[in-house]
Amino acid sequence: MNKKKFLATLLACVMALALTTGCGGKTDAPAAPAPAGGDSGAGSDSAGGAYKIAMIQQHQTNAFQIAVTEAAEAKAAELGVELKILSADQDAATQISQIEQCVSEGYQAILFEPVDPDGLRDAAKNAADAGVVVINIISACTDWESAGISAVSYGNNVKAGETEMQQVADLLGGKGNIAILTGPSADAGGLQRMEGYETILAKYPDIVQVVSPADCAWDTAQAQATVESWLSAYDLDAIVCENDGMAVGAGNAAGANSGIIISGVDGTPDGFEAIKDGRITGTVSQNGGAMAANGVEAAVTLLSGGTLETNVLVTDNTWIDSSNVADYE
Numbered sequence: 001m002n003k004k005k006f007l008a009t010l011l012a013c014v015m016a017l018a019l020t021t022g023c024g025g026k027t028d029a030p031a032a033p034a035p036a037g038g039d040s041g042a043g044s045d046s047a048g049g050a051y052k053i054a055m056i057q058q059h060q061t062n063a064f065q066i067a068v069t070e071a072a073e074a075k076a077a078e079l080g081v082e083l084k085i086l087s088a089d090q091d092a093a094t095q096i097s098q099i100e101q102c103v104s105e106g107y108q109a110i111l112f113e114p115v116d117p118d119g120l121r122d123a124a125k126n127a128a129d130a131g132v133v134v135i136n137i138i139s140a141c142t143d144w145e146s147a148g149i150s151a152v153s154y155g156n157n158v159k160a161g162e163t164e165m166q167q168v169a170d171l172l173g174g175k176g177n178i179a180i181l182t183g184p185s186a187d188a189g190g191l192q193r194m195e196g197y198e199t200i201l202a203k204y205p206d207i208v209q210v211v212s213p214a215d216c217a218w219d220t221a222q223a224q225a226t227v228e229s230w231l232s233a234y235d236l237d238a239i240v241c242e243n244d245g246m247a248v249g250a251g252n253a254a255g256a257n258s259g260i261i262i263s264g265v266d267g268t269p270d271g272f273e274a275i276k277d278g279r280i281t282g283t284v285s286q287n288g289g290a291m292a293a294n295g296v297e298a299a300v301t302l303l304s305g306g307t308l309e310t311n312v313l314v315t316d317n318t319w320i321d322s323s324n325v326a327d328y329e
Contacts, residue, residue: 051081051303053296054102055137056095056112060087062218062245063268064288068138071289072111075296083296090184090217092116096123102132109133109299111153111292114141117188121147133302137295138288139189150302151311153295155286157189160265161196161242163317164284168238171261171281175206176237179230180213181223181246193242193265210234216246223249236260244271244283251279267320267328275325282321285328290315 055072057065069085076083084107088095092115100123102110110132114120121141128134128148136144140152168178180197183190194213201207211234216222223246227239231253238261239254241247247264248271254260256278264271267285274280294313301308320328 051109051300052084052105052107053081053109053111053299054084054086054098054107055292055296056086056088056098056102056110058088058095058113058115058138059090059218062220062243063270064243064245064266067268067289068292072292072296075293079296079300081296081300088112088115090115092119095120099123099127103127103130107132108303109135111135111137111295111299113138114188116186117142124149133299135295135299137291139187142188145311151295151298151308151313153291153298153313153315154189155288155291155315156317157192157286158196158199160284160286160317161193162200163196163319164193164263164265165197165200165240167282167284167319167321168240168261168263169200169204169207172207172237174204177208177210177235178238178240179211179227179234179236180209181216181226181239181241181250182213183215183218183242183246185215190242197240210236216249218243218245220245220249220252223247224253225249227253238262241265244268244274244280247271247280247283248274254279267318269329272320272325272329275320275322282319285318285320287315 053076057068059065060069072085073083086098088098095112095115099110099112110127114136117139124134124141125147134149136149136152138154140154141147141149144152182194211230214226216226223241227250230236239250241250241262241264244264244266247262250262251274254262262280264280264283265286266288267283271280271283275282298308298313
């Protein structure tokens with residue numbers, strides 16, 4: 001083979017090799033799978049293509065909030081999404097900052113329990129305007145739909161208050177001396193439970209509040225100290241509490257089988273234990289875990305391009321006492 005023929009043959013081989021490589025001799029790596037249900041927009045480059053969801057709780061200091069955390073984590077694991085959980089420690093300014101930070105970090109959905117139902121509206125609207133799916137859990141911002149909030153997942157707090165106070169009224173036979181322990185004065189859920197109490201009390205003029213309601217900030221120790229002082233000053237037939245943590249504190253102060261009717265709201269493990277050993281009488285379960293799990297599921301549905309049958313997700317109220325507590329442990 002002469003030199004010209006050799007060079008021509010070599011050139012033909014090189015061109016053939018280039019053509020083969022360009023048409024399939026090399027396979028590009030497949031694109032990362034999109035989150036189930038469709039493209040999610042900003043933030044979709046998170047690990048494994050999973051949706052990034054943040055949940056900001058009012059606080060994480062009692063059994064109810066722990067149940068909320070655990071249920072949200074379980075639902076996120078089930079649906080294969082990335083979940084970041086934060087606590088605002090009952091501070092509205094902290095919660096606003098956390099929402100802003102989550103938006104800047106590319107979270108596609110934010111679930112939060114507003115510390116201040118009025119003060120968090122603007123932060124929620126700013127997040128929604130930035131394209132984030134915003135869902136309220138446990139309680140809602142004032143006029144939440146106009147703030148761009150996509151859904152709320154909570155219990156009916158007015159109904160919970162009515163259920164609790166009606167049970168107490170029935171146990172009292174319609175008359176007696178009572179006292180009430182409340183959550184923080186600005187908390188929407190607590191105010192709604194009080195509304196329910198007042199609706200029922202209006203039907204029973206012989207049930208008398210012998211002392212003004214005491215704000216114990218959902219705290220067991222504060223409730224215990226308050227009730228200890230009450231018991232030295234008042235003859236009480238019932239102590240009605242806006243959550244189980246405060247009911248447990250009241251039960252600790254009164255002691256087991258005190259003869260005082262003590263009730264709570266939330267249906268928490270510490271509440272159940274106090275029912276079993278006779279420190280409290282009963283509780284209204286609203287299933288906080290379901291509120292969180294439903295919120296996570298709603299966020300994923302919306303991020304996937306789906307629609308919700310309703311954007312108001314309400315859990316059931318159930319009265320739990322010694323007769324049925326074993327069914328809920």
